[in-house]
Amino acid sequence: MDQLTSLFKVLSDGTRLRVVTLLYMEELCVCELVGVLDLPQPKISKSLSKLRDLNLVQDERKEKFVFYRLKRDNEILNGIIEGIMKNIHEYPQLQQDIGRLSEKEKYLDQCNPLSILE
Amino acid sequence: MDQLTSLFKVLSDGTRLRVVTLLYMEELCVCELVGVLDLPQPKISKSLSKLRDLNLVQDERKEKFVFYRLKRDNEILNGIIEGIMKNIHEYPQLQQDIGRLSEKEKYLDQCNPLSILE
DNA sequence: TGTTCATATGCACTTATGAGTATATGTATA
């Protein structure tokens, strides 16, 4: 039962739920998530860390970036996300996040926002 | 999205998850839940209160007792519980709770444990 | 090998949450 309550606890945070939703769509690196969600990098990293603790995501380094993808072996989680997707229009924030996925290339190149200032 | 995170938060507590699981099986009054789950009455009442806040349960007084039943209009919650039930053997605590439902009559009559001492 | 940069972690602070106990509420019944 602890597996269940831990799963629900990790999903009970808005940021983590947004991250999970995006990773359900496609594999993404940290800076893409930071860009798409427009949130501080440590916040994203901590969210990913908790998801990793529960073995819900898998990370893989590719050159400079660490990519995360959602593991698909948790039936309960799969069901939940499918339920969300089926009625995604009820969750404008999540829907908008998914929409912004199309701009993700924008963030891979300009991962460090300071580089824009130079 | 807050509706989702609130739902997950309320399910992230073991007691509340046990209560929800039992109410999914059948309508129950507070003292039956106390008896079957063998937990302090205020703890059960508080769990029910949070579930009521989210409109997940409905209460109805019948004579001396207040009965709670699970509302079935939350698709996400329905999906979650069905997912749990499908693999109930993975959650021995919940399975055992359901098993103890057959003894629930024992608790309706002896709702107040002090009466046993007299 | 030193520097850059993407990512992770640590820390201080504030707020949220659960546990346990005591007590309040309110209905039913004597």
Next chain:
DNA sequence: TATACATATACTCATAAGTGCATATGAACA
């Protein structure tokens, strides 16, 4: 209408969890 009893709420305490910021880590590359 007074009492009993089922249920709800209040209060205190300890702990957990999220936030923001600073800094550490560690791989890539010059």
